[in-house]
Amino acid sequence: MANLGIVIPAAGQGKRMGAGCNKQFLQLKGQPILIHAVRVFQMSDYVSEIVIVGAENDLALIKELVDHYKLDKVVSVCQGGAQRQDSVRSGVLALSPAIQRVVVHDGARPLLTLKDFHRFLQEAEGFSAAIMGIQVKDTIKQVNNSGIVTDTLPRELLRAVQTPQIFERNKLEEAHMRAASVGYYGTDDASLLEWIGYPVQMIEGSLENIKVTTPEDLWLSERILAMREK
């Protein structure tokens, strides 16, 4: 399980947050969201290196934060691309050749605990690709372009997918390269392996491991952190 490489995509624009800056620099309990997201991997004995992928204009600030918070497992802060997938691809290529297993985790998911990460690693052992996801609580319907419901999907088979996602490095690289060569885009990394036909194992995630996407997620994140302090 040791010798893991971590890729943190953090090169988004945070448009849905509407903060006028990259949402990952907004503070949660006095520290940037991005730092919360990275720290869990800095603390894990299974992790040997971390790559953070940032937007061109954010690279200097990310490097300053890495120094300030003494994140000495961060081996590279590299430039991302137009889509999340382009950013992850750059990050994977920046890992050192010794890394055989890669974990991808959104820079906008600051609430993953070390305990949940280690449980995930344990349950992912033996699988070439595994992802965190949670059972959906609502009924999910499919609609057409006019908003007419075309299907009610079987809820027991549905999962809302999170990160971390773990992969054998050669399969992740292959999937990213093949997708890039034909311009195929997926909303997560696992979908690229699924597209090729590789199996991906689902592992139970955590309700608290939310992605900070819209302003109410910030409020919820503060509440979750406050609850953990009790």
Ligand SMILES: Nc1ccn([C@@H]2O[C@H](COP(=O)(O)OP(=O)(O)OP(=O)(O)O)[C@@H](O)[C@H]2O)c(=O)n1
């Ligand atoms: N070109 C991109 C787009 C997204 N991300 C990262 O992927 C994660 C998940 O993306 P999301 O929450 O959608 O972030 P944004 O793209 O910043 O949000 P929005 O779509 O609202 O602009 C974030 O950590 C984000 O920084 C990235 O590295 N490179």
Ligand SMILES: C[C@](O)(CO)[C@H](O)COP(=O)(O)O
């Ligand atoms: C990878 C992800 O966090 C899984 O839920 C999600 O798909 C990222 O999507 P986004 O549109 O870039 O937020």
